[in-house]
Amino acid sequence: MDALARPATLPPHPERESGQGFGGPVEGPSETTRRLRPVREEAEPDNKAPDNKAPRVPDPALSWSAPVSPVSPVSPVVERPVVSFAEPERAARRFGGRGGARVAAVAACLVLGFGLVGGAVTGSWLVGDSQAAGSRDSFVAARSIWHSVPVDQLFPTTVAGQGAGPGGADRTWTRIAVAPDSGCKGAFDPLLRKALAPVGCQRLLRATYTDATQTYVTTVGLLFTKADASAMASLAKRFTEEKLDSRTDLMPRPYGPGFENDMRASWTVSVLTDAPVIVYAVSGWRDGRGVDQPQPAEEAMETGATTAPAQAGLGHEAQGLADRIERALRKQVGPYAKEQAA
Structure with a gap:
Protein backbone atom coordinates (compact mmCIF):
# COMPACT_ATOMS: atom_id res chain seq x y z
CA MET A 1 0.00 0.00 0.00
CA SER A 84 -18.93 21.42 20.42
CA PHE A 85 -19.74 24.98 21.35
CA ALA A 86 -22.71 23.96 23.46
CA GLU A 87 -21.12 25.11 26.69
CA PRO A 88 -20.64 28.70 25.51
CA GLU A 89 -24.21 28.59 24.24
CA ARG A 90 -25.41 27.52 27.68
CA ALA A 91 -23.29 30.29 29.18
CA ALA A 92 -24.92 32.74 26.82
CA ARG A 93 -28.32 31.45 27.85
CA ARG A 94 -27.39 31.86 31.49
CA PHE A 95 -26.23 35.40 30.79
CA GLY A 96 -29.46 36.13 29.04
CA GLY A 97 -31.49 34.53 31.80
CA ARG A 98 -30.71 34.98 35.44
CA GLY A 99 -27.48 36.87 34.72
CA GLY A 100 -29.34 39.11 32.30
CA ALA A 101 -31.83 39.95 34.99
CA ARG A 102 -28.97 40.83 37.32
CA VAL A 103 -27.38 43.03 34.69
CA ALA A 104 -30.72 44.71 34.09
CA ALA A 105 -31.14 45.27 37.82
CA VAL A 106 -27.64 46.75 38.10
CA ALA A 107 -28.31 48.99 35.12
CA ALA A 108 -31.57 50.13 36.66
CA CYS A 109 -29.80 50.92 39.94
CA LEU A 110 -27.16 52.92 38.11
CA VAL A 111 -29.78 54.89 36.23
CA LEU A 112 -31.71 55.51 39.43
CA GLY A 113 -28.53 56.51 41.26
CA PHE A 114 -27.51 58.97 38.55
CA GLY A 115 -31.03 60.35 38.61
CA LEU A 116 -30.96 60.86 42.36
CA VAL A 117 -27.54 62.48 42.28
CA GLY A 118 -28.56 64.74 39.43
CA GLY A 119 -31.77 65.63 41.23
CA ALA A 120 -29.87 66.40 44.41
CA VAL A 121 -27.44 68.65 42.57
CA THR A 122 -30.25 70.40 40.78
CA GLY A 123 -32.14 70.74 44.04
CA SER A 124 -29.09 72.20 45.75
CA TRP A 125 -28.77 74.74 42.94
CA LEU A 126 -32.41 75.67 43.31
CA VAL A 127 -32.18 75.91 47.09
CA GLY A 128 -29.01 77.97 46.79
CA ASP A 129 -30.77 80.36 44.42
CA SER A 130 -33.75 80.52 46.76
CA GLN A 131 -31.55 81.26 49.75
CA ALA A 132 -29.66 83.93 47.84
CA ALA A 133 -32.93 85.54 46.78
CA GLY A 134 -34.18 85.38 50.36
CA SER A 135 -31.02 87.06 51.62
CA ARG A 136 -31.41 89.86 49.08
CA ASP A 137 -35.05 90.33 50.04
CA SER A 138 -34.15 90.46 53.74
CA PHE A 139 -31.37 92.96 53.12
CA VAL A 140 -33.71 95.27 51.22
CA ALA A 141 -36.52 94.84 53.74
CA ALA A 142 -34.25 95.67 56.69
CA ARG A 143 -33.54 99.07 55.17
CA SER A 144 -37.10 100.28 55.67
CA ILE A 145 -38.19 98.26 58.68
CA TRP A 146 -37.59 101.19 61.01
CA HIS A 147 -40.80 103.01 59.95
CA SER A 148 -43.00 99.90 59.77
CA VAL A 149 -42.24 97.97 62.98
CA PRO A 150 -43.44 99.38 66.33
CA VAL A 151 -40.74 100.72 68.61
CA ASP A 152 -41.65 98.22 71.32
CA GLN A 153 -40.64 95.37 69.00
CA LEU A 154 -37.28 96.88 68.13
CA PHE A 155 -36.65 98.22 71.65
CA PRO A 156 -38.74 96.12 74.05
CA THR A 157 -39.69 97.73 77.34
CA THR A 158 -37.92 94.88 79.15
CA VAL A 159 -35.02 92.83 77.83
CA ALA A 160 -33.96 89.56 79.44
CA GLY A 161 -30.25 88.82 79.35
CA GLN A 162 -29.88 85.23 80.47
CA GLY A 163 -26.20 84.54 81.12
CA ALA A 164 -25.23 88.00 79.86
CA GLY A 165 -23.49 89.21 83.04
CA PRO A 166 -20.04 88.49 84.42
CA GLY A 167 -19.54 84.80 85.17
CA GLY A 168 -22.70 83.92 83.22
CA ALA A 169 -24.98 85.81 85.60
CA ASP A 170 -28.41 86.79 84.32
CA ARG A 171 -29.29 90.35 83.50
CA THR A 172 -32.54 92.24 83.03
CA TRP A 173 -32.72 95.67 81.43
CA THR A 174 -35.61 98.12 81.59
CA ARG A 175 -36.11 100.83 79.01
CA ILE A 176 -36.09 104.35 80.49
CA ALA A 177 -35.84 106.56 77.38
CA VAL A 178 -36.50 106.40 73.63
CA ALA A 179 -35.14 108.97 71.20
CA PRO A 180 -37.32 110.07 68.30
CA ASP A 181 -36.14 108.65 65.01
CA SER A 182 -33.81 111.10 63.36
CA GLY A 183 -30.77 111.57 61.20
CA CYS A 184 -27.24 111.22 62.46
CA LYS A 185 -26.46 114.91 63.00
CA GLY A 186 -24.90 115.38 66.42
CA ALA A 187 -25.25 111.68 67.27
CA PHE A 188 -21.55 110.72 66.86
CA ASP A 189 -18.16 112.18 67.58
CA PRO A 190 -16.51 113.70 64.49
CA LEU A 191 -14.08 110.84 63.87
CA LEU A 192 -16.74 108.17 64.17
CA ARG A 193 -19.04 110.15 61.89
CA LYS A 194 -16.22 110.29 59.34
CA ALA A 195 -15.60 106.53 59.61
CA LEU A 196 -19.29 105.81 59.02
CA ALA A 197 -19.67 108.27 56.14
CA PRO A 198 -19.04 105.70 53.33
CA VAL A 199 -22.30 103.87 54.14
CA GLY A 200 -24.40 106.99 54.72
CA CYS A 201 -27.09 107.61 57.32
CA GLN A 202 -30.71 107.00 56.48
CA ARG A 203 -32.20 106.82 59.98
CA LEU A 204 -31.02 106.48 63.56
CA LEU A 205 -33.04 104.83 66.35
CA ARG A 206 -31.87 104.95 69.97
CA ALA A 207 -33.09 103.86 73.39
CA THR A 208 -31.54 103.88 76.86
CA TYR A 209 -31.90 101.11 79.48
CA THR A 210 -30.95 100.55 83.08
CA ASP A 211 -30.17 97.32 84.86
CA ALA A 212 -32.34 95.72 87.54
CA THR A 213 -30.40 97.47 90.33
CA GLN A 214 -30.53 100.81 88.50
CA THR A 215 -26.78 101.10 88.90
CA TYR A 216 -25.84 101.34 85.22
CA VAL A 217 -27.24 102.95 82.10
CA THR A 218 -26.75 101.79 78.55
CA THR A 219 -27.72 103.44 75.29
CA VAL A 220 -28.26 101.12 72.35
CA GLY A 221 -28.61 102.38 68.78
CA LEU A 222 -29.66 101.07 65.34
CA LEU A 223 -28.15 103.06 62.49
CA PHE A 224 -29.91 102.30 59.20
CA THR A 225 -27.52 103.07 56.35
CA LYS A 226 -27.94 103.80 52.64
CA ALA A 227 -25.31 101.24 51.61
CA ASP A 228 -25.60 98.02 49.65
CA ALA A 229 -24.24 94.66 50.78
CA SER A 230 -20.83 95.26 49.22
CA ALA A 231 -20.33 98.58 51.00
CA MET A 232 -21.43 97.07 54.31
CA ALA A 233 -18.99 94.20 53.91
CA SER A 234 -16.21 96.64 53.09
CA LEU A 235 -16.91 98.74 56.18
CA ALA A 236 -17.10 95.65 58.40
CA LYS A 237 -13.74 94.52 57.08
CA ARG A 238 -12.20 97.91 57.78
CA PHE A 239 -13.51 97.97 61.35
CA THR A 240 -12.04 94.52 61.95
CA GLU A 241 -8.66 95.01 60.28
CA GLU A 242 -8.03 98.52 61.64
CA LYS A 243 -9.65 97.78 65.02
CA LEU A 244 -11.81 100.88 64.76
CA ASP A 245 -14.24 99.41 67.27
CA SER A 246 -11.61 99.61 70.04
CA ARG A 247 -10.50 103.23 69.63
CA THR A 248 -11.67 105.58 72.39
CA ASP A 249 -11.96 108.44 69.91
CA LEU A 250 -14.56 106.42 67.97
CA MET A 251 -16.98 105.79 70.86
CA PRO A 252 -20.69 106.32 70.15
CA ARG A 253 -22.43 109.06 72.08
CA PRO A 254 -25.05 108.21 74.76
CA TYR A 255 -28.66 109.37 74.79
CA GLY A 256 -30.91 110.40 77.66
CA PRO A 257 -31.09 112.89 80.50
CA GLY A 258 -28.23 112.49 82.95
CA PHE A 259 -26.12 110.31 80.62
CA GLU A 260 -23.32 112.56 79.42
CA ASN A 261 -20.34 111.93 77.13
CA ASP A 262 -17.79 111.92 79.96
CA MET A 263 -19.73 109.09 81.66
CA ARG A 264 -19.02 106.61 78.87
CA ALA A 265 -17.19 103.61 80.30
CA SER A 266 -17.51 100.79 77.75
CA TRP A 267 -18.89 100.35 74.25
CA THR A 268 -19.30 98.07 71.25
CA VAL A 269 -19.93 98.68 67.53
CA SER A 270 -21.10 95.94 65.15
CA VAL A 271 -21.32 96.47 61.39
CA LEU A 272 -23.80 93.94 59.96
CA THR A 273 -23.17 92.47 56.53
CA ASP A 274 -26.57 90.84 55.95
CA ALA A 275 -28.51 94.02 56.64
CA PRO A 276 -27.78 97.75 56.09
CA VAL A 277 -27.62 98.31 59.85
CA ILE A 278 -24.97 99.20 62.40
CA VAL A 279 -25.73 98.14 65.97
CA TYR A 280 -23.93 99.84 68.84
CA ALA A 281 -24.16 100.29 72.59
CA VAL A 282 -22.38 102.42 75.18
CA SER A 283 -22.64 102.02 78.96
CA GLY A 284 -21.74 103.94 82.13
CA TRP A 285 -22.63 104.48 85.77
CA ARG A 286 -26.03 105.96 86.45
CA ASP A 287 -24.86 108.06 89.40
CA GLY A 288 -23.15 110.49 87.02
CA ARG A 289 -19.52 109.61 87.71
CA GLY A 290 -17.02 110.30 84.98
CA VAL A 291 -14.63 107.76 83.50
CA ASP A 292 -11.02 108.60 82.71
CA GLN A 293 -10.15 105.37 80.87
CA PRO A 294 -13.06 103.87 78.94
CA GLN A 295 -12.51 100.32 77.73
CA PRO A 296 -13.98 98.45 74.73
CA ALA A 297 -16.52 95.82 75.76
CA GLU A 298 -14.48 93.01 74.23
CA GLU A 299 -11.47 93.88 76.40
CA ALA A 300 -13.53 94.63 79.50
CA MET A 301 -15.11 91.17 79.29
CA GLU A 302 -11.80 89.31 79.23
CA THR A 303 -10.97 87.12 82.20
CA GLY A 304 -8.58 88.88 84.56
CA ALA A 305 -9.35 92.40 83.34
CA THR A 306 -8.84 94.79 86.30
CA THR A 307 -10.05 98.16 84.99
CA ALA A 308 -12.99 99.87 86.67
CA PRO A 309 -15.37 99.22 83.72
CA ALA A 310 -14.30 95.56 83.67
CA GLN A 311 -14.72 95.10 87.43
CA ALA A 312 -18.15 96.72 87.32
CA GLY A 313 -19.28 94.53 84.43
CA LEU A 314 -19.97 97.49 82.16
CA GLY A 315 -18.49 95.63 79.19
CA HIS A 316 -21.08 92.91 79.72
CA GLU A 317 -23.80 95.57 79.98
CA ALA A 318 -22.94 97.08 76.60
CA GLN A 319 -22.29 93.84 74.75
CA GLY A 320 -25.17 91.89 76.26
CA LEU A 321 -27.78 94.54 75.49
CA ALA A 322 -26.46 95.18 71.96
CA ASP A 323 -26.62 91.44 71.17
CA ARG A 324 -30.25 91.15 72.26
CA ILE A 325 -31.42 94.25 70.41
CA GLU A 326 -29.73 92.86 67.30
CA ARG A 327 -31.63 89.58 67.79
CA ALA A 328 -34.89 91.49 68.12
CA LEU A 329 -34.14 93.25 64.83
CA ARG A 330 -33.40 90.00 63.01
CA LYS A 331 -36.57 88.46 64.41
CA GLN A 332 -38.61 91.20 62.76
CA VAL A 333 -36.80 91.29 59.41
CA GLY A 334 -37.84 87.80 58.24
CA PRO A 335 -41.62 88.23 58.54
CA TYR A 336 -41.41 91.80 57.27
CA ALA A 337 -39.49 90.69 54.15
CA LYS A 338 -42.12 88.03 53.40
CA GLU A 339 -44.89 90.61 53.88
CA GLN A 340 -43.21 92.99 51.46
CA ALA A 341 -42.68 90.23 48.87
CA ALA A 342 -46.33 89.12 48.99
Whole structure:
Protein backbone atom coordinates (compact mmCIF):
# COMPACT_ATOMS: atom_id res chain seq x y z
CA MET A 1 0.00 0.00 0.00
CA ASP A 2 1.23 3.47 -0.79
CA ALA A 3 2.63 5.36 2.20
CA LEU A 4 0.07 8.21 1.78
CA ALA A 5 -2.84 5.88 1.20
CA ARG A 6 -5.90 6.30 3.42
CA PRO A 7 -8.80 3.96 4.00
CA ALA A 8 -11.77 4.93 1.98
CA THR A 9 -14.00 4.93 5.01
CA LEU A 10 -14.26 8.74 5.25
CA PRO A 11 -14.04 11.42 2.60
CA PRO A 12 -10.88 13.49 2.63
CA HIS A 13 -10.90 16.59 4.87
CA PRO A 14 -8.15 19.08 5.49
CA GLU A 15 -8.24 18.54 9.27
CA ARG A 16 -7.92 14.82 8.87
CA GLU A 17 -5.13 14.95 6.28
CA SER A 18 -2.66 17.04 8.28
CA GLY A 19 -3.36 15.83 11.80
CA GLN A 20 -2.87 19.44 12.97
CA GLY A 21 -6.40 20.88 12.61
CA PHE A 22 -6.24 22.99 15.86
CA GLY A 23 -2.58 22.26 16.62
CA GLY A 24 -3.26 18.87 18.30
CA PRO A 25 -1.73 15.44 17.52
CA VAL A 26 -3.26 12.91 15.17
CA GLU A 27 -5.58 10.48 16.88
CA GLY A 28 -5.30 6.80 16.12
CA PRO A 29 -8.10 4.50 15.02
CA SER A 30 -8.67 3.32 18.57
CA GLU A 31 -9.87 6.75 19.71
CA THR A 32 -13.64 6.79 19.68
CA THR A 33 -14.51 9.38 22.35
CA ARG A 34 -15.50 13.02 21.83
CA ARG A 35 -12.84 14.33 24.17
CA LEU A 36 -9.74 16.14 23.02
CA ARG A 37 -6.90 14.23 24.64
CA PRO A 38 -3.52 13.01 23.41
CA VAL A 39 -3.17 9.49 22.10
CA ARG A 40 -0.30 7.39 20.94
CA GLU A 41 0.97 8.05 17.47
CA GLU A 42 1.55 4.39 16.58
CA ALA A 43 -0.40 3.73 13.40
CA GLU A 44 -2.47 0.63 13.08
CA PRO A 45 -3.77 -0.43 9.69
CA ASP A 46 -7.46 -0.33 9.24
CA ASN A 47 -8.54 -3.65 7.64
CA LYS A 48 -12.22 -2.72 7.64
CA ALA A 49 -12.17 -0.83 4.40
CA PRO A 50 -14.69 -2.25 1.87
CA ASP A 51 -13.23 -4.25 -0.99
CA ASN A 52 -15.46 -2.56 -3.55
CA LYS A 53 -13.86 0.90 -3.04
CA ALA A 54 -10.39 1.81 -4.15
CA PRO A 55 -8.23 3.74 -1.76
CA ARG A 56 -7.89 7.45 -2.38
CA VAL A 57 -4.80 9.55 -2.10
CA PRO A 58 -5.49 13.06 -0.64
CA ASP A 59 -3.91 16.08 -2.10
CA PRO A 60 -1.18 17.29 0.29
CA ALA A 61 -1.84 20.84 -0.82
CA LEU A 62 -5.24 20.71 0.95
CA SER A 63 -3.67 20.21 4.35
CA TRP A 64 -3.97 23.23 6.79
CA SER A 65 -0.33 22.69 7.64
CA ALA A 66 0.88 22.61 4.04
CA PRO A 67 1.99 26.25 3.87
CA VAL A 68 4.02 25.86 7.06
CA SER A 69 5.76 22.51 6.66
CA PRO A 70 6.12 19.89 3.93
CA VAL A 71 3.73 16.97 3.83
CA SER A 72 4.97 13.83 5.49
CA PRO A 73 3.45 10.37 5.66
CA VAL A 74 1.00 10.03 8.50
CA SER A 75 -0.89 7.12 9.89
CA PRO A 76 -4.46 6.40 8.96
CA VAL A 77 -7.02 8.23 11.13
CA VAL A 78 -10.62 7.76 11.99
CA GLU A 79 -13.24 10.39 12.66
CA ARG A 80 -11.87 13.54 14.26
CA PRO A 81 -13.35 14.59 17.56
CA VAL A 82 -16.18 17.01 17.19
CA VAL A 83 -15.62 20.20 19.12
CA SER A 84 -18.93 21.42 20.42
CA PHE A 85 -19.74 24.98 21.35
CA ALA A 86 -22.71 23.96 23.46
CA GLU A 87 -21.12 25.11 26.69
CA PRO A 88 -20.64 28.70 25.51
CA GLU A 89 -24.21 28.59 24.24
CA ARG A 90 -25.41 27.52 27.68
CA ALA A 91 -23.29 30.29 29.18
CA ALA A 92 -24.92 32.74 26.82
CA ARG A 93 -28.32 31.45 27.85
CA ARG A 94 -27.39 31.86 31.49
CA PHE A 95 -26.23 35.40 30.79
CA GLY A 96 -29.46 36.13 29.04
CA GLY A 97 -31.49 34.53 31.80
CA ARG A 98 -30.71 34.98 35.44
CA GLY A 99 -27.48 36.87 34.72
CA GLY A 100 -29.34 39.11 32.30
CA ALA A 101 -31.83 39.95 34.99
CA ARG A 102 -28.97 40.83 37.32
CA VAL A 103 -27.38 43.03 34.69
CA ALA A 104 -30.72 44.71 34.09
CA ALA A 105 -31.14 45.27 37.82
CA VAL A 106 -27.64 46.75 38.10
CA ALA A 107 -28.31 48.99 35.12
CA ALA A 108 -31.57 50.13 36.66
CA CYS A 109 -29.80 50.92 39.94
CA LEU A 110 -27.16 52.92 38.11
CA VAL A 111 -29.78 54.89 36.23
CA LEU A 112 -31.71 55.51 39.43
CA GLY A 113 -28.53 56.51 41.26
CA PHE A 114 -27.51 58.97 38.55
CA GLY A 115 -31.03 60.35 38.61
CA LEU A 116 -30.96 60.86 42.36
CA VAL A 117 -27.54 62.48 42.28
CA GLY A 118 -28.56 64.74 39.43
CA GLY A 119 -31.77 65.63 41.23
CA ALA A 120 -29.87 66.40 44.41
CA VAL A 121 -27.44 68.65 42.57
CA THR A 122 -30.25 70.40 40.78
CA GLY A 123 -32.14 70.74 44.04
CA SER A 124 -29.09 72.20 45.75
CA TRP A 125 -28.77 74.74 42.94
CA LEU A 126 -32.41 75.67 43.31
CA VAL A 127 -32.18 75.91 47.09
CA GLY A 128 -29.01 77.97 46.79
CA ASP A 129 -30.77 80.36 44.42
CA SER A 130 -33.75 80.52 46.76
CA GLN A 131 -31.55 81.26 49.75
CA ALA A 132 -29.66 83.93 47.84
CA ALA A 133 -32.93 85.54 46.78
CA GLY A 134 -34.18 85.38 50.36
CA SER A 135 -31.02 87.06 51.62
CA ARG A 136 -31.41 89.86 49.08
CA ASP A 137 -35.05 90.33 50.04
CA SER A 138 -34.15 90.46 53.74
CA PHE A 139 -31.37 92.96 53.12
CA VAL A 140 -33.71 95.27 51.22
CA ALA A 141 -36.52 94.84 53.74
CA ALA A 142 -34.25 95.67 56.69
CA ARG A 143 -33.54 99.07 55.17
CA SER A 144 -37.10 100.28 55.67
CA ILE A 145 -38.19 98.26 58.68
CA TRP A 146 -37.59 101.19 61.01
CA HIS A 147 -40.80 103.01 59.95
CA SER A 148 -43.00 99.90 59.77
CA VAL A 149 -42.24 97.97 62.98
CA PRO A 150 -43.44 99.38 66.33
CA VAL A 151 -40.74 100.72 68.61
CA ASP A 152 -41.65 98.22 71.32
CA GLN A 153 -40.64 95.37 69.00
CA LEU A 154 -37.28 96.88 68.13
CA PHE A 155 -36.65 98.22 71.65
CA PRO A 156 -38.74 96.12 74.05
CA THR A 157 -39.69 97.73 77.34
CA THR A 158 -37.92 94.88 79.15
CA VAL A 159 -35.02 92.83 77.83
CA ALA A 160 -33.96 89.56 79.44
CA GLY A 161 -30.25 88.82 79.35
CA GLN A 162 -29.88 85.23 80.47
CA GLY A 163 -26.20 84.54 81.12
CA ALA A 164 -25.23 88.00 79.86
CA GLY A 165 -23.49 89.21 83.04
CA PRO A 166 -20.04 88.49 84.42
CA GLY A 167 -19.54 84.80 85.17
CA GLY A 168 -22.70 83.92 83.22
CA ALA A 169 -24.98 85.81 85.60
CA ASP A 170 -28.41 86.79 84.32
CA ARG A 171 -29.29 90.35 83.50
CA THR A 172 -32.54 92.24 83.03
CA TRP A 173 -32.72 95.67 81.43
CA THR A 174 -35.61 98.12 81.59
CA ARG A 175 -36.11 100.83 79.01
CA ILE A 176 -36.09 104.35 80.49
CA ALA A 177 -35.84 106.56 77.38
CA VAL A 178 -36.50 106.40 73.63
CA ALA A 179 -35.14 108.97 71.20
CA PRO A 180 -37.32 110.07 68.30
CA ASP A 181 -36.14 108.65 65.01
CA SER A 182 -33.81 111.10 63.36
CA GLY A 183 -30.77 111.57 61.20
CA CYS A 184 -27.24 111.22 62.46
CA LYS A 185 -26.46 114.91 63.00
CA GLY A 186 -24.90 115.38 66.42
CA ALA A 187 -25.25 111.68 67.27
CA PHE A 188 -21.55 110.72 66.86
CA ASP A 189 -18.16 112.18 67.58
CA PRO A 190 -16.51 113.70 64.49
CA LEU A 191 -14.08 110.84 63.87
CA LEU A 192 -16.74 108.17 64.17
CA ARG A 193 -19.04 110.15 61.89
CA LYS A 194 -16.22 110.29 59.34
CA ALA A 195 -15.60 106.53 59.61
CA LEU A 196 -19.29 105.81 59.02
CA ALA A 197 -19.67 108.27 56.14
CA PRO A 198 -19.04 105.70 53.33
CA VAL A 199 -22.30 103.87 54.14
CA GLY A 200 -24.40 106.99 54.72
CA CYS A 201 -27.09 107.61 57.32
CA GLN A 202 -30.71 107.00 56.48
CA ARG A 203 -32.20 106.82 59.98
CA LEU A 204 -31.02 106.48 63.56
CA LEU A 205 -33.04 104.83 66.35
CA ARG A 206 -31.87 104.95 69.97
CA ALA A 207 -33.09 103.86 73.39
CA THR A 208 -31.54 103.88 76.86
CA TYR A 209 -31.90 101.11 79.48
CA THR A 210 -30.95 100.55 83.08
CA ASP A 211 -30.17 97.32 84.86
CA ALA A 212 -32.34 95.72 87.54
CA THR A 213 -30.40 97.47 90.33
CA GLN A 214 -30.53 100.81 88.50
CA THR A 215 -26.78 101.10 88.90
CA TYR A 216 -25.84 101.34 85.22
CA VAL A 217 -27.24 102.95 82.10
CA THR A 218 -26.75 101.79 78.55
CA THR A 219 -27.72 103.44 75.29
CA VAL A 220 -28.26 101.12 72.35
CA GLY A 221 -28.61 102.38 68.78
CA LEU A 222 -29.66 101.07 65.34
CA LEU A 223 -28.15 103.06 62.49
CA PHE A 224 -29.91 102.30 59.20
CA THR A 225 -27.52 103.07 56.35
CA LYS A 226 -27.94 103.80 52.64
CA ALA A 227 -25.31 101.24 51.61
CA ASP A 228 -25.60 98.02 49.65
CA ALA A 229 -24.24 94.66 50.78
CA SER A 230 -20.83 95.26 49.22
CA ALA A 231 -20.33 98.58 51.00
CA MET A 232 -21.43 97.07 54.31
CA ALA A 233 -18.99 94.20 53.91
CA SER A 234 -16.21 96.64 53.09
CA LEU A 235 -16.91 98.74 56.18
CA ALA A 236 -17.10 95.65 58.40
CA LYS A 237 -13.74 94.52 57.08
CA ARG A 238 -12.20 97.91 57.78
CA PHE A 239 -13.51 97.97 61.35
CA THR A 240 -12.04 94.52 61.95
CA GLU A 241 -8.66 95.01 60.28
CA GLU A 242 -8.03 98.52 61.64
CA LYS A 243 -9.65 97.78 65.02
CA LEU A 244 -11.81 100.88 64.76
CA ASP A 245 -14.24 99.41 67.27
CA SER A 246 -11.61 99.61 70.04
CA ARG A 247 -10.50 103.23 69.63
CA THR A 248 -11.67 105.58 72.39
CA ASP A 249 -11.96 108.44 69.91
CA LEU A 250 -14.56 106.42 67.97
CA MET A 251 -16.98 105.79 70.86
CA PRO A 252 -20.69 106.32 70.15
CA ARG A 253 -22.43 109.06 72.08
CA PRO A 254 -25.05 108.21 74.76
CA TYR A 255 -28.66 109.37 74.79
CA GLY A 256 -30.91 110.40 77.66
CA PRO A 257 -31.09 112.89 80.50
CA GLY A 258 -28.23 112.49 82.95
CA PHE A 259 -26.12 110.31 80.62
CA GLU A 260 -23.32 112.56 79.42
CA ASN A 261 -20.34 111.93 77.13
CA ASP A 262 -17.79 111.92 79.96
CA MET A 263 -19.73 109.09 81.66
CA ARG A 264 -19.02 106.61 78.87
CA ALA A 265 -17.19 103.61 80.30
CA SER A 266 -17.51 100.79 77.75
CA TRP A 267 -18.89 100.35 74.25
CA THR A 268 -19.30 98.07 71.25
CA VAL A 269 -19.93 98.68 67.53
CA SER A 270 -21.10 95.94 65.15
CA VAL A 271 -21.32 96.47 61.39
CA LEU A 272 -23.80 93.94 59.96
CA THR A 273 -23.17 92.47 56.53
CA ASP A 274 -26.57 90.84 55.95
CA ALA A 275 -28.51 94.02 56.64
CA PRO A 276 -27.78 97.75 56.09
CA VAL A 277 -27.62 98.31 59.85
CA ILE A 278 -24.97 99.20 62.40
CA VAL A 279 -25.73 98.14 65.97
CA TYR A 280 -23.93 99.84 68.84
CA ALA A 281 -24.16 100.29 72.59
CA VAL A 282 -22.38 102.42 75.18
CA SER A 283 -22.64 102.02 78.96
CA GLY A 284 -21.74 103.94 82.13
CA TRP A 285 -22.63 104.48 85.77
CA ARG A 286 -26.03 105.96 86.45
CA ASP A 287 -24.86 108.06 89.40
CA GLY A 288 -23.15 110.49 87.02
CA ARG A 289 -19.52 109.61 87.71
CA GLY A 290 -17.02 110.30 84.98
CA VAL A 291 -14.63 107.76 83.50
CA ASP A 292 -11.02 108.60 82.71
CA GLN A 293 -10.15 105.37 80.87
CA PRO A 294 -13.06 103.87 78.94
CA GLN A 295 -12.51 100.32 77.73
CA PRO A 296 -13.98 98.45 74.73
CA ALA A 297 -16.52 95.82 75.76
CA GLU A 298 -14.48 93.01 74.23
CA GLU A 299 -11.47 93.88 76.40
CA ALA A 300 -13.53 94.63 79.50
CA MET A 301 -15.11 91.17 79.29
CA GLU A 302 -11.80 89.31 79.23
CA THR A 303 -10.97 87.12 82.20
CA GLY A 304 -8.58 88.88 84.56
CA ALA A 305 -9.35 92.40 83.34
CA THR A 306 -8.84 94.79 86.30
CA THR A 307 -10.05 98.16 84.99
CA ALA A 308 -12.99 99.87 86.67
CA PRO A 309 -15.37 99.22 83.72
CA ALA A 310 -14.30 95.56 83.67
CA GLN A 311 -14.72 95.10 87.43
CA ALA A 312 -18.15 96.72 87.32
CA GLY A 313 -19.28 94.53 84.43
CA LEU A 314 -19.97 97.49 82.16
CA GLY A 315 -18.49 95.63 79.19
CA HIS A 316 -21.08 92.91 79.72
CA GLU A 317 -23.80 95.57 79.98
CA ALA A 318 -22.94 97.08 76.60
CA GLN A 319 -22.29 93.84 74.75
CA GLY A 320 -25.17 91.89 76.26
CA LEU A 321 -27.78 94.54 75.49
CA ALA A 322 -26.46 95.18 71.96
CA ASP A 323 -26.62 91.44 71.17
CA ARG A 324 -30.25 91.15 72.26
CA ILE A 325 -31.42 94.25 70.41
CA GLU A 326 -29.73 92.86 67.30
CA ARG A 327 -31.63 89.58 67.79
CA ALA A 328 -34.89 91.49 68.12
CA LEU A 329 -34.14 93.25 64.83
CA ARG A 330 -33.40 90.00 63.01
CA LYS A 331 -36.57 88.46 64.41
CA GLN A 332 -38.61 91.20 62.76
CA VAL A 333 -36.80 91.29 59.41
CA GLY A 334 -37.84 87.80 58.24
CA PRO A 335 -41.62 88.23 58.54
CA TYR A 336 -41.41 91.80 57.27
CA ALA A 337 -39.49 90.69 54.15
CA LYS A 338 -42.12 88.03 53.40
CA GLU A 339 -44.89 90.61 53.88
CA GLN A 340 -43.21 92.99 51.46
CA ALA A 341 -42.68 90.23 48.87
CA ALA A 342 -46.33 89.12 48.99
